[in-house]
Amino acid sequence: xxxxxxxxxxxxxxxxxxxxxxxxxxxxxxxxxxxxxxxxxxxxxxxxxxxxxxxxxxxxxxxxxxxxxxxxxxxxxxxxxxxxxxxxxxxxxxxxxxxxxxxxxxxxxxxxxxxxxxxxxxxxxxxxxxxxxxxxxxxxxxxxxxxxxxxxxxxxxxxxxxxxxxxxxxxxxxxxxxxxxxxxxxxxxxxxxxxxxxxxxxxxxxxxxxxxxxxxxxxxxxxxxxxxxxxxxxxxxxxxxxxxxxxxxxxxxxxxxxxxxxxxxxxxxxxxxxxxxxxxxxxxxxxxxxxxxxxxxxxxxxxxxxxxxxxxxxxxxxxxxxxxxxxxxxxxxxxxxxxxxxxxxxxxxxxxxxxxxxxxxxxxxxxxxxxxxxxxxxxxxxxxxxxxxxxxxxxxxxxxxxxxxxxxxxxxxxxxxxxxxxxxxxxxxxxxxxxxxxxxxxxxxxxxxxxxxxxxxxxxxxxxxxxxxxxxxxxxxxxxxxxxxxxxxxxxxxxxxxxxxxxxxxxxxxxxxxxxxxxxxxxxxxxxxxxxxxxxxxxxxxxxxxxxxxxxxxxxxxxxxxxxxxxxxxxxxxxxxxxxxxxxxxxxxxxxxxxxxxxxxxxxxxxxxxxxxxxxxxxxxxxxxxxxxxxxxxxxxxxxxxxxxxxxxxxxxxxxxxxxxxxxxxxxxxxxxxxxxxxxxxxxxxxxxxxxxxxxxxxxxxxxxxxxxxxxxxxxxxxxxxxxxxxxxxxxxxxxxxxxxxxxxxxxxxxxxxxxxxxxxxxxxxxxxxxxxxxxxxxxxxxxxxxxxxxxxxxxxxxxxxxxxxxxxxxxxxxxxxxxxxxxxxxxxxxxxxxxxxxxxxxxxxxxxxxxxxxxxxxxxxxxxx
Amino acid sequence: xxxxxxxxxxxxxxxxxxxxxxxxxxxxxxxxxxxxxxxxxxxxxxxxxxxxxxxxxxxxxxxxxxxxxxxxxxxxxxxxxxxxxxxxxxx
Numbered sequence: 001x002x003x004x005x006x007x008x009x010x011x012x013x014x015x016x017x018x019x020x021x022x023x024x025x026x027x028x029x030x031x032x033x034x035x036x037x038x039x040x041x042x043x044x045x046x047x048x049x050x051x052x053x054x055x056x057x058x059x060x061x062x063x064x065x066x067x068x069x070x071x072x073x074x075x076x077x078x079x080x081x082x083x084x085x086x087x088x089x090x091x092x093x094x095x096x097x098x099x100x101x102x103x104x105x106x107x108x109x110x111x112x113x114x115x116x117x118x119x120x121x122x123x124x125x126x127x128x129x130x131x132x133x134x135x136x137x138x139x140x141x142x143x144x145x146x147x148x149x150x151x152x153x154x155x156x157x158x159x160x161x162x163x164x165x166x167x168x169x170x171x172x173x174x175x176x177x178x179x180x181x182x183x184x185x186x187x188x189x190x191x192x193x194x195x196x197x198x199x200x201x202x203x204x205x206x207x208x209x210x211x212x213x214x215x216x217x218x219x220x221x222x223x224x225x226x227x228x229x230x231x232x233x234x235x236x237x238x239x240x241x242x243x244x245x246x247x248x249x250x251x252x253x254x255x256x257x258x259x260x261x262x263x264x265x266x267x268x269x270x271x272x273x274x275x276x277x278x279x280x281x282x283x284x285x286x287x288x289x290x291x292x293x294x295x296x297x298x299x300x301x302x303x304x305x306x307x308x309x310x311x312x313x314x315x316x317x318x319x320x321x322x323x324x325x326x327x328x329x330x331x332x333x334x335x336x337x338x339x340x341x342x343x344x345x346x347x348x349x350x351x352x353x354x355x356x357x358x359x360x361x362x363x364x365x366x367x368x369x370x371x372x373x374x375x376x377x378x379x380x381x382x383x384x385x386x387x388x389x390x391x392x393x394x395x396x397x398x399x400x401x402x403x404x405x406x407x408x409x410x411x412x413x414x415x416x417x418x419x420x421x422x423x424x425x426x427x428x429x430x431x432x433x434x435x436x437x438x439x440x441x442x443x444x445x446x447x448x449x450x451x452x453x454x455x456x457x458x459x460x461x462x463x464x465x466x467x468x469x470x471x472x473x474x475x476x477x478x479x480x481x482x483x484x485x486x487x488x489x490x491x492x493x494x495x496x497x498x499x500x501x502x503x504x505x506x507x508x509x510x511x512x513x514x515x516x517x518x519x520x521x522x523x524x525x526x527x528x529x530x531x532x533x534x535x536x537x538x539x540x541x542x543x544x545x546x547x548x549x550x551x552x553x554x555x556x557x558x559x560x561x562x563x564x565x566x567x568x569x570x571x572x573x574x575x576x577x578x579x580x581x582x583x584x585x586x587x588x589x590x591x592x593x594x595x596x597x598x599x600x601x602x603x604x605x606x607x608x609x610x611x612x613x614x615x616x617x618x619x620x621x622x623x624x625x626x627x628x629x630x631x632x633x634x635x636x637x638x639x640x641x642x643x644x645x646x647x648x649x650x651x652x653x654x655x656x657x658x659x660x661x662x663x664x665x666x667x668x669x670x671x672x673x674x675x676x677x678x679x680x681x682x683x684x685x686x687x688x689x690x691x692x693x694x695x696x697x698x699x700x701x702x703x704x705x706x707x708x709x710x711x712x713x714x715x716x717x718x719x720x721x722x723x724x725x726x727x728x729x730x731x732x733x734x735x736x737x738x739x740x741x742x743x744x745x746x747x748x749x750x751x752x753x754x755x756x757x758x759x760x761x762x763x764x765x766x767x768x769x770x771x772x773x774x775x776x777x778x779x780x781x782x783x784x785x786x787x788x789x790x791x792x793x794x795x796x797x798x799x800x801x802x803x804x805x806x807x808x809x810x811x812x813x814x815x816x817x818x819x820x821x822x823x824x825x826x827x828x829x830x831x832x833x834x835x836x837x838x839x840x841x842x843x844x845x846x847x848x849x850x851x852x853x854x855x856x857x858x859x860x861x862x863x864x865x866x
Numbered sequence: 867x868x869x870x871x872x873x874x875x876x877x878x879x880x881x882x883x884x885x886x887x888x889x890x891x892x893x894x895x896x897x898x899x900x901x902x903x904x905x906x907x908x909x910x911x912x913x914x915x916x917x918x919x920x921x922x923x924x925x926x927x928x929x930x931x932x933x934x935x936x937x938x939x940x941x942x943x944x945x946x947x948x949x950x951x952x953x954x955x956x957x
Contacts, residue, residue, distance in 0.1 A: 010939070010940070018942055022946050024950070030950075038942075038946070041942070045942070068869075072875055079878070086892045
């Protein structure tokens with residue numbers, strides 16, 4: 001089989017297959033005439049190849065004649081196939097184009113009809129050729145009423161010129177223009193914005209104008225409002241007393257600085273704007289209130305822009321270009337766009353320099369006043385008008401012990417400070433009366449006894465002042481010590497007046513006793529021990545002795561009886577007194593705790609003995625059923641503060657304390673215990689002079705006597721006497737025998753009775769006696785018989801020239817003649833003065849013949865020894 | 867020897883080809899246009915070889931001619947398969 005036959009066979013099969021495919025899918029969206037043309041072509045192909053197969057196979061050539069004819073049809077069919085396709089495509093294109101046109105027209109109509117924008121078409125004369133329904137609606141006219149009419153009459157008179165100008169612009173490239181005008185619509189004048197475009201003919205001539213307009217009234221109003229708001233904001237920013245800076249993100253470049261900011265920062269607008277915030281730090285130094293430099297990243301504006309923080313009330317100090325320091329309070333916030341992105345930041349700062357300075361000044365002033373109030377020696381409180389305590393100074397707390405927690409209100413204060421209801425009522429009434437009657441800022445001092453937190457009672461002077469805001473400012477002065485001192489002063493004055501009286505009585509009384517004692521001692525000397533009158537004489541001497549003790553007590557608190565001041569040893573004195581007292585009071589037990597070292601004081605031994613005796617007697621009488629007495633000596637150093645209270649000189653003091661286990665006494669009794677003639681004992685047991693006398697003696701020696709007692713717990717009397725700088729002198733004692741002499745004695749006394757008794761006693765003792773009844777007589781006698789007189793016994797208190805002056809004048813004539821002072825009473829200091837001047841001895845009236853004999857001999861011997 | 871009908875076929879084919887070339891843009895819009903045009907081109911080539919075989923290389927060109935016809939049939943069958951069976955370009 002030839003090769004061409006194979007090709008024909010394959011071609012035949014392919015054609016047949018194609019025909020089968022075509023027929024199976026005949027419903028494809030291909031025009032039927034095209035499908036028929038393809039079927040025809042495939043049919044011709046099949047016939048042609050089948051004819052060849054028959055021919056090459058030698059089967060038949062009968063189809064050849066038809067084959068040539070049909071072959072000519074093949075290219076024709078192909079042509080029609082393509083032609084048909086092209087025709088179909090063209091028809092489709094037309095159809096598509098028409099559909100598109102239709103759609104376009106529908107869209108356009110829809111657009112125009114539903115267009116809110118206004119669409120018009122005008123000719124070169126400005127006559128309306130087309131108006132959209134929206135245009136008709138806006139102007140409230142029909143299309144017929146508008147078409148062919150000029151639009152210009154509808155335009156606002158003020159906008160016609162600009163409209164005409166814009167219309168002219170449409171006649172030259174780019175043939176487009178935008179204009180805004182007011183037009184008279186059915187709702188009145190409205191702003192319309194027009195975008196106009198010229199329609200050109202083939203010769204590039206404008207034959208019509210299409211205008212698309214929009215109601216921009218709202219926008220114009222909004223723009224107007226925006227302009228007004230902007231103007232308002234600009235005015236507000238420029239006129240604001242607060243500094244305002246606005247910086248752009250992201251690099252914090254300052255865009256706006258109002259005049260206040262320029263003023264505070266001392267820089268012009270041009271100097272400030274355009275700078276990046278960080279660069280400002282090199283120009284304007286910024287610090288925190290504590291002096292720490294403020295970094296650029298810490299600046300409020302920086303934080304607002306960079307970190308989106310809203311910063312409130314940050315205080316900073318800015319040193320501007322002029323070197324001025326400004327304190328500013330800053331507030332900053334970020335400015336964001338609609339998407340929340342930070343576009344800028346604003347900082348508003350107020351110049352608070354004056355306020356800060358005022359606050360500082362106020363703070364310093366307050367500190368000063370606080371220090372003043374807190375260091376005040378007076379208590380101070382502040383009470384709000386609602387009665388709440390708002391302040392108590394430390395001194396108040398020291399005086400009363402109360403803190404503000406103890407007395408939060410005035411009511412609590414009254415309850416605690418005045419626990420006694422009656423007294424509290426009295427205090428409150430006075431307080432209210434004062435508050436009502438005393439004007440604002442004025443004060444009426446009042447003194448009340450306040451019960452302190454520690455249980456003590458203090459005398460406090462109150463000075464309440466009502467302040468303008470109706471708060472109460474109260475000053476408290478602790479006058480307890482002052483009151484006590486006044487009390488002591490009154491006591492001292494009382495003692496002084498009583499003492500003066502007592503001294504005068506004692507003087508005369510001693511002279512009388514001197515007469516009695518002198519006479520009895522003269523009788524006693526001559527009487528035999530077996531004489532029956534001896535007993536009576538001795539009894540009289542005992543009574544006189546009792547009377548003498550009484551006058552001694554009187555002289556003690558009269559503080560005039562300190563004559564023989566010598567350095568004496570307190571331990572020895574106390575031991576002797578205690579031993580002597582113990583012998584006669586067996587119902588009590590005496591314990592002594594003696595200071596191991598010697599305690600030497602300058603004192604009148606007899607008077608101190610008397611004090612000890614008084615204290616021991618007082619202790620004994622406080623223990624009616626017996627008990628114990630504890631004696632103790634010691635040395636203490638008293639500070640000035642303590643000594644001032646008791647009006648003595650500070651220094652080292654010897655102490656003696658006498659403690660009993662008796663009934664004790666209350667505070668009221670303790671206060672009066674040293675009063676003259678005050679006694680709690682029955683009449684037979686006390687005169688009320690013992691402790692008063694002791695007080696006077698101790699005070700007269702520059703010492704202190706204190707009492708401490710409680711009911712049922714006994715009492716302790718403590719005396720403090722200033723230590724001596726001299727060694728102690730031993731006391732000489734008499735054996736009771738008379739010591740006689742033969743010298744000439746000048747007896748000087750203004751009392752006749754003393755002259756008589758004294759002369760008799762002296763003569764009894766063997767002395768020659770010359771008498772003088774006054775100082776003048778004595779001086780005259782001495783001036784004449786200076787060598788004849790061996791000793792002078794000189795009374796201290798005399799009318800005319802007194803004993804002290806007489807002594808001075810005697811010394812002018814004879815410096816060696818011994819002088820013995822004799823006195824029943826001397827005003828304070830007089831006897832001591834004479835002793836200091838060199839007087840050789842002292843004898844206390846009344847004295848007996850024995851005492852006189854020993855004193856004269858001692859004085860003469862002492863003078864001879866010197 | 868050139869037969870008269872073969873010459874007519876060639877002329878008609880060339881005319882059709884010219885028609886296609888003039889409507890080149892439209893040809894491109896025919897579904898699976900390349901295959902269809904290839905089928906036509908093979909047919910036209912067969913007509914050319916039919917004419918030439920009458921002048922020289924009778925046997926060889928006859929085979930070529932038949933190869934072209936076969937190719938044309940195959941291209942047309944493929945075109946039918948793609949367009950009608952798979953619906954390419956018509957859906």
